[in-house]
Amino acid sequence: MAAALELFGKRDAEGVSIDDVASAAGASRALVYHYFGGKQELYVAALKSAAAQLEARLRPESPEVLEGPRGFHEGGRPIEELADGLKCYFDFVEGHAAGFAALLKGGPDNRDGEIGEIVDAVRQHLLRLIMKQMRLEKPGPALRVTLRSWTASVETAGLDWLEHGDMGRPALERMLVDQMLALLEVAARHDPQAGELLEKLICGQAS
Amino acid sequence: MAAALELFGKRDAEGVSIDDVASAAGASRALVYHYFGGKQELYVAALKSAAAQLEARLRPESPEVLEGPRGFHEGGRPIEELADGLKCYFDFVEGHAAGFAALLKGGPDNRDGEIGEIVDAVRQHLLRLIMKQMRLEKPGPALRVTLRSWTASVETAGLDWLEHGDMGRPALERMLVDQMLALLEVAARHDPQAGELLEKLICGQAS
Numbered sequence: 229m230a231a232a233l234e235l236f237g238k239r240d241a242e243g244v245s246i247d248d249v250a251s252a253a254g255a256s257r258a259l260v261y262h263y264f265g266g267k268q269e270l271y272v273a274a275l276k277s278a279a280a281q282l283e284a285r286l287r288p289e290s291p292e293v294l295e296g297p298r299g300f301h302e303g304g305r306p307i308e309e310l311a312d313g314l315k316c317y318f319d320f321v322e323g324h325a326a327g328f329a330a331l332l333k334g335g336p337d338n339r340d341g342e343i344g345e346i347v348d349a350v351r352q353h354l355l356r357l358i359m360k361q362m363r364l365e366k367p368g369p370a371l372r373v374t375l376r377s378w379t380a381s382v383e384t385a386g387l388d389w390l391e392h393g394d395m396g397r398p399a400l401e402r403m404l405v406d407q408m409l410a411l412l413e414v415a416a417r418h419d420p421q422a423g424e425l426l427e428k429l430i431c432g433q434a435s
Numbered sequence: 436m437a438a439a440l441e442l443f444g445k446r447d448a449e450g451v452s453i454d455d456v457a458s459a460a461g462a463s464r465a466l467v468y469h470y471f472g473g474k475q476e477l478y479v480a481a482l483k484s485a486a487a488q489l490e491a492r493l494r495p496e497s498p499e500v501l502e503g504p505r506g507f508h509e510g511g512r513p514i515e516e517l518a519d520g521l522k523c524y525f526d527f528v529e530g531h532a533a534g535f536a537a538l539l540k541g542g543p544d545n546r547d548g549e550i551g552e553i554v555d556a557v558r559q560h561l562l563r564l565i566m567k568q569m570r571l572e573k574p575g576p577a578l579r580v581t582l583r584s585w586t587a588s589v590e591t592a593g594l595d596w597l598e599h600g601d602m603g604r605p606a607l608e609r610m611l612v613d614q615m616l617a618l619l620e621v622a623a624r625h626d627p628q629a630g631e632l633l634e635k636l637i638c639g640q641a642s
Binding site (some may be wrong): 277281357369370372373374378379380381383384385388389392394395399402403406407410411413415417418 | 601
């Protein structure tokens with residue numbers, strides 16, 4: 229699986245053959261077929277594994293993450309936690325470039341919507357994580373739309389960064405954090421909850 | 436095709452059969468198969484048609500749009516043009532609810548990435564339209580990321596609105612326009628071009 233993930237991370241799925249995966253994993257072609265059934269299954273399994281890695285990296289309670297130098301840190305000021313989470317996300321984007329693009333673009337041969345489900349699950353997870361980070365249980369409509377929109381913005385920015393790479397990661401990450409603050413300011417005109425959240429984020433008084 | 440689009444617009448693709456389409460169109464099942472080859476092909480064709488309708492509605496030069504009461508108006512203040520474009524987008528979302536969701540979520544049986552391509556084409560088109568509206572030829576990185584991110588936000592807000600519907604359309608549209616202004620303000624810290632654009636949008640001096 230690790231070998232497949234690395235190959236899919238470096239090349240488009242069309243350019244990876246079962247033979248490539250087998251030889252990278254030091255296994256026989258037959259064994260790969262035995263475990264995964266075919267390239268489509270292998271591809272979906274690789275994407276699921278990539279999604280799980282992203283989720284694990286963003287999960288604060290995960291010990292492997294807390295120990296790691298690049299892990300997500302809990303307990304800082306909320307705005308710093310947000311910036312840390314974003315850094316983890318872009319570490320993942322950078323480390324799994326083709327896989328990330330495939331995850332978001334849907335892949336070449338998505339027979340039964342499995343990839344759409346993986347992407348949806350990652351999005352839901354990110355949203356829950358942000359809400360947890362912000363100590364937010366039930367966002368009202370304006371705040372919910374804003375948080376979902378921002379998540380979509382981050383995804384889009386990740387894809388754009390992979391495509392163009394003409395903006396440095398630190399500047400891009402800073403811009404995205406600033407965008408979150410600006411979006412919350414707009415949302416606060418429709419929902420006082422967003423204003424309270426903005427206050428907490430800036431002042432660092434997580435309740 | 437209109438009959439298929441209407442059916443796919445009302446129900447999930449799984450719930451629409453070739454027979455349904457044939458009887459809605461007053462045609463025989465054999466004729467539908469003759470023209471489209473199968474349900475997957477019919478579904479892709481229906482989505483393509485939905486995407487084309489959306490693009491036509493947003494295209495300022497299209498006569499059918501200029502004549503229509505809900506068309507996109509060119510020549511107003513740039514910020515009003517943006518708000519008009521957004522209104523057209525949401526008219527489409529409202530009128531083709533299931534089709535819009537299917538377009539963005541990928542559909543049930545996407546064999547060769549065709550649906551991904553349709554979605555990408557709509558996104559590219561929206562981006563070009565916004566750039567044209569804003570009289571913008573070559574955006575720098577920060578501005579490009581911001582415009583793409585905003586387009587993703589609008590899509591996400593459209594899906595959220597269909598799912599929850601707990602925020603009125605006028606309020607949601609206003610919030611999205613305000614978000615664009617707020618995002619440009621943030622982008623202006625990285626790219627003076629974004630600041631100029633913001634100025635133009637607010638003051639209505641399109642150059």
